[in-house]
Amino acid sequence: MIQKKKSLLLIWGSDSLNQEGGNVMNLLIADDEAVIRRGLLSLDWKSIGITDVYSVANGVEAKELLLRTSIDLVIFDIRMPGFSGLELAQMVKERSMDVAVVLLSGFSEFEYARSAMRYGVYEYLLKPVSPNELMETMHNVMHRLEQKRFEQKLLSQKDEFGEKHDAVSQVNSLFVQSSGAIKSILTDIAQNYEQNISLADLAEKYHFSESYISRKIKKETGYTFVDILNGIRLMCAASLLKTGEKISDVCEKTGFNDQHYFSQLFKKTFGCTPSNYRSESGETFSGLYEILNSKAGNGK
Numbered sequence: 001m002i003q004k005k006k007s008l009l010l011i012w013g014s015d016s017l018n019q020e021g022g023n024v025m026n027l028l029i030a031d032d033e034a035v036i037r038r039g040l041l042s043l044d045w046k047s048i049g050i051t052d053v054y055s056v057a058n059g060v061e062a063k064e065l066l067l068r069t070s071i072d073l074v075i076f077d078i079r080m081p082g083f084s085g086l087e088l089a090q091m092v093k094e095r096s097m098d099v100a101v102v103l104l105s106g107f108s109e110f111e112y113a114r115s116a117m118r119y120g121v122y123e124y125l126l127k128p129v130s131p132n133e134l135m136e137t138m139h140n141v142m143h144r145l146e147q148k149r150f151e152q153k154l155l156s157q158k159d160e161f162g163e164k165h166d167a168v169s170q171v172n173s174l175f176v177q178s179s180g181a182i183k184s185i186l187t188d189i190a191q192n193y194e195q196n197i198s199l200a201d202l203a204e205k206y207h208f209s210e211s212y213i214s215r216k217i218k219k220e221t222g223y224t225f226v227d228i229l230n231g232i233r234l235m236c237a238a239s240l241l242k243t244g245e246k247i248s249d250v251c252e253k254t255g256f257n258d259q260h261y262f263s264q265l266f267k268k269t270f271g272c273t274p275s276n277y278r279s280e281s282g283e284t285f286s287g288l289y290e291i292l293n294s295k296a297g298n299g300k
Contacts, residue, residue: 025072025142026052030062030088031104032080036127040075043131048139059083063091071099073141078105078112086112089119096246100145102137104129164191166239167232170288178220181206185213186221186228193232194255199225223292229255231292234269237262241278250274269294 027050029040037055045053050073056062060082065071074092076085083091089101103116106127116124122141125134167190175186185202199210206213217225233254240250248259256262266274269291 024049024051025145026050026054026070027138028054028056028062028065028071028074030056030059030074030080030085031077032057033077036077036104040134043135045138048135049142050138059085059088062088066092066097066099072145073100073102073138075102075104075138078103086115086119089116089121093119098149100141102141164236167191167193167236167288170235171228171232174289175221179216181208182216182220185217189225189229190232193229193236194253196255196257197229227292230265231288234266234291235288237266237274238270238277241274244278247274247278 027045029037031037031040034057037057041053041055045051054065054069054071056065058081059076062074062076062080063083066074066088074088076088078085085103085105089103091097092099092101100122101120102123102125103112103121104125104127105112112124122144123137125137129137168187171186171190172183175183178186185206188202188205189197199213202208202213203210208216214225217223217228221228223231233256237250237254237256240253241247245253247263251257251259251262254262256265263274266277270277272280
């Protein structure tokens with residue numbers, strides 16, 4: 001069934017799995033030459049696990065589709081009205097979109113290929129390209145994209161577990177002399193720092209008043225509740241920044257709802273902005289103790 005909106009074509013509906021049992025993907029074809037689009041659309045994309053195929057005739061429509069639809073694979077002609085394939089590839093890279101870009105062009109100048117590499121393009125093919133070569137290329141690109149996604153998922157899971165495990169370990173080591181109740185509360189903070197945790201939440205959970213918990217934390221640790229919570233968050237944020245995470249993602253993963261506040265606090269603690277810290281080699285602080293006793297701590 002063919003559905004048409006402007007010059008956008010959705011050629012097929014989705015199947016659940018491809019013939020090899022892998023994840024299915026969709027494809028966007030953007031080329032201003034109608035004969036090229038028809039040729040690409042005639043290929044047996046389902047045979048390699050591409051179930052939905054979209055087609056547009058210019059860069060403007062390609063950009064609109066990319067911004068409103070989750071797309072896995074794209075084949076861009078380099079020269080198109082509106083936006084070129086290189087401009088679209090640049091947009092994909094700058095927005096960190098999870099899309100594999102393949103560029104198709106009749107222009108063989110090396111500068112195009114060099115630009116394509118700079119924008120993280122997966123493949124660069126020259127017209128005319130045989131159907132077999134194109135299908136083999138796209139099958140390889142799909143495999144690389146799946147591998148990249150799998151590795152990112154493993155890394156994300158590892159980071160999340162690793163940061164929480166380290167936070168709990170450091171809290172337990174640093175405040176080993178704390179009473180059982182306060183140690184449980186501090187461990188709770190270390191396990192849930194990414195959430196919107198508050199003294200009110202802890203008071204309700206542990207059946208103490210907010211003022212009692214606040215006083216006991218300060219008395220037994222020498223730091224306030226906010227000192228410890230922010231210290232844990234900053235420690236974990238610094239570690240995530242070293243993995244190349246975007247600052248907005250780091251804020252979300254460490255419980256900072258205000259990126260401006262996070263940046264101010266981070267600079268006060270580490271002496272540099274989050275972006276500078278991420279790009280520098282080495283680490284300024286390695287543990288919770290150092291952070292709690294920095295300028296952002298209680299001044300010890």
